[in-house]
Amino acid sequence: MNIHEYQAKEIFAKYGLPIPMGEVATTPDRAYSAARRIGGPVVVKAQVLVGGRGKAGGVKLAKTPEEAREKANAILGMTIKGITVKKVLVAPAVDIAREIYLGMVIDRAKKAVVMMASAAGGVDIEEVARETPEKIVRTTVDPTIGLRDYQARDVAYGLGLAGNQVKEFVQIAKGLYQAFMDNDASLAEVNPLVVAPDGKLLAIDAKMNLDDSGLFRHPGLDDLRDENEESADERDARAAGLNYIDLDGNIGCLVNGAGLAMATMDAVKLFGGEPANFLDIGGGARADKVATALRIILRDPSVKAVLVNIFGGITRVDEVARGVQIALEETGTKVPFVCRLVGTNEAEGRKMLAGANVAWAATLSEAAQLAARAVQTGRAEG
Amino acid sequence: MSILINQATKVVVQGITGREGQFHTSQMLAYGTQVVAGMTPGKGGQMVLDVPVYNSVAEAVKEQGADTSLIFVPAAGAADAMLEAADAGIQFVVCISENVPTLDMIEVTHYFDRKGVRLLGPNCPGLISAGQCKVGIIPNHVATPGPVGIVSRSGTLTYEVMFALSQRGLGQSTAVGIGGDPVKGTNFIDVLKLFNEDPATEYIVMIGEIGGTDEERAAEYIAANVKKPTVGFIAGQTAPPGRRMGHAGAIISGGEGRAEDKIAAFKKAGIAVARHPDEVADLVMKAAGRS
Known part of the structure; x- marks a missing residue:
């Protein structure tokens, strides 16, 4: 089962990930009031369970609440890969110095959870894997000891992070791993994890897929199912x-x-x-x-x-x-x-x-x- | 000869008192399998089909000398059942249960590796050494003894191929269903290695499907190590990407796990690839010089 960005963000936030939280809107007027409450420029993002939203025009920057209403009006009702957009997420726009990819997946061959990160954030990890596999840093988690700080530090250094960013990254990586384990996920991804101009790390997108076989022990998660999926x-x-x-x-x-x-x-x-x-x-x-x-x-x-x-x-x-x-x-x-x-x-x-x-x-x-x-x-x- | 199980195999059935456990125990007994014990917590002391039931696997091992376990336990208790078997000194555990959470399987497979115990499954039909022993749910009537070893991610496709081979007079040494989950115990290469060393196996059939890259790695292994003629089939050429096709592991994701890549890997490794399941038996006949 796949869940929406806004739902994944709510889960990740509980695990301490630094996420500029937004609001979900189902009408242009609600997008307008959400943007007013947030204040400043926002991003209006289509909530659909398919990839390639940005390329399809489902993610737009809005500088004012009026503009947020316009963009929401354009995005709500549009079709992305056959799926009609019924909800948008209105989230604070963030200045970006650098984009990083961070994800947790199941490695079938290693029979383990693997953390993957790449300095080329903002693009599909599959594309990076195909074009520039050397840019991906990986670490395999031993299920008996879990993800450890040193592993996350190694990945942070591999991404060229330094100083306080390394500490922040370790907290984010461990939070994401715990979210993955606690919810029987099959994928947990932050893409991009951005470095803001002040050097702080922020998770501005979130994706989570859940193992259908694990749902029975998380009764609350089944309520997140999108009927349109x-x-x-x-x-x-x-x-x-x-x-x-x-x-x-x-x-x-x-x-x-x-x-x-x-x-x-x-x-x-x-x-x-x-x-x-x-x-x-x-x-x-x-x-x-x-x-x-x-x-x-x-x-x-x-x-x-x-x-x-x-x-x-x-x-x-x-x-x-x-x-x-x-x-x-x-x-x-x-x-x-x-x-x-x-x-x-x-x-x-x-x-x-x-x-x-x-x-x-x-x-x-x-x-x-x-x-x-x-x-x-x-x-x-x- | 055969691989993994034979007349000497002594089986304990975990979950023998359930509907599935009881039905398949009767089928295994009819096939001649030595089902020496059953196990259901709280039902110790009962008899099911003249088989004594114990409260723990350890008791079944101690009292009846069981060396192989077969698990029919609902998903929520399946990991515990597998771990109990491995801890009790069982050497080979076959888990039929489906919908076992993947994170459970990560823990279970690591524990089994540490203990040096072999696991088949979960979400698999088990295995049959034709004419000798069956541990699992493969229909008795499809198997006949002979030279073809089968390893497959799909239950019903295995039955299809066994049936077609048997009808053409080509029997099987052992047929092994490794199961349709993404994280599982025994994999293609483990079984291929055993078939390669088994003098009774002269031909190998490998049935794969979309999802993961196990078939690609198996093809590399065959190219490097296996001299026995091998026939392959891959299910899911028309499966849409991103959808889970029944089996938890049968999903094309991130451009990985496509049928065409697996078929290409098979062909590169010199494996004869069938276009549809009926053709598998034809290709084995051809390899055997009998068509």
Whole structure:
């Protein structure tokens, strides 16, 4: 789960990071009053959960409250990478002498949290990693002892900080690490961490991604979820315990297992079709879950065929078939189905769907080809 | 021969009294696995499917000589279950549980490394040495004994490939599901090393997916060390970046973890790459000179 800049800033501030706090506004008038309260020049920043806000025109400087209203008016309602901006953060503008990148991530290979910093702040760390990897300073945290001062000092010296800045940096790094650990984060980032003209360090941007698997032990964090991060279909699917992601194509996919679900999408594409979604119904799914999944798939009008690919083990084929049957009867859909059902109670499953608008396939590649053809003809033939 | 588990393996099932634990214990017993003990705190003294249940893993080790543990414990208690097993003298721990917090896994894997105990998973289907022993949830009927070693991040894709190979008369030595989490115990290279040294394994199948760079590192390892013919498949070529595709670890982020990079790394290492899962068996047949 990703959270907004303003939410991450609130968390980081609790850990002592020096953050010029702003206010969130949902209308231009509120942006105006926020700017008045803050006083002086402000930055109006779109709160969307996608990168590249600045390049898309979602971050603007405003010298007066009137200007803040204008900028907020331009930014609210604009679309950045398909997401409509509904909130802006109005934050004090800060003079910048230098920009630094500071982030905590999980290093899968080292099986540890790694702190990364770069003297090239303000740019994507991925870009720095690609173009000038020598500018990145890293330190790996041993989970048994945590992030220590000396490690943070080494990184500070590596960034060319000196004197009191080193002390400030150590406090910031340790605060960020603690915020990461306490909240089960998968990423915590300050980009940029700026050196102001008076030499002080200030965190003027914040980003935090949370480990979905850790949310159960932080009940408060789930309230930070932005409903706009997911589509209505994705939200309903999550509520039903389904792994579902919307895509742009026209072949709905219903599969058991995440790997097989991805491979099914890939096969659809390989044989000339376009997947409409990723869907993993999980192991041992019952008929009602399958029916719910199909209801979600079928309410997308662009879906012209549905491919059901089940390799049954714990998942029983007859249960899946019963779910398909329920969804077919309930929705009265004319969309052709292609089914590839292998495994436990396979014959019973097939019998249940006899006479329906269903084509049968023995293998995944055959199913993908039949689904692509069904989109063309509008009929299930196999 | 096989790797990691065989007829001599003695299994304790942690969480044996739960629905999943009980069902899969019955399947393992049917496969011939020696399930010598179960463990559920507070249920010690009970019998489940004629298997004695203990309150702690240490008791199961002491009383029944269990050397391998299989964990079906909900995510919130999974780290504790793994640590208990390692502390009790179990040598090989297989964790099926999914949605274990990543920060828990960082602590657990460090502890296991210090203790010198092997962990498989979490969020994995376990493993099967065909015809000898199963520890986990791979369906019994898909496996037949033979020369193909399989290592995979995906459960159902493993079953698919085993089934297709078995139908073509190509059995498996051991199939190992390493799981779909970003931080896990055993990884591709660990298993590849074992397959490379196992005389019963003549061909290797490696099934990867988007996210991380484990496949790229495994490909380098194969190029440098493995002479056995290897067939690979990568799932997620059509996955959108930044989205978690079911598995916690299956996410393309920061330009890292893309399918095309993994496929390129496989090809560079001389691995035959299948375009879709059905083709994996075809390519193994070809490598075996049987197509």
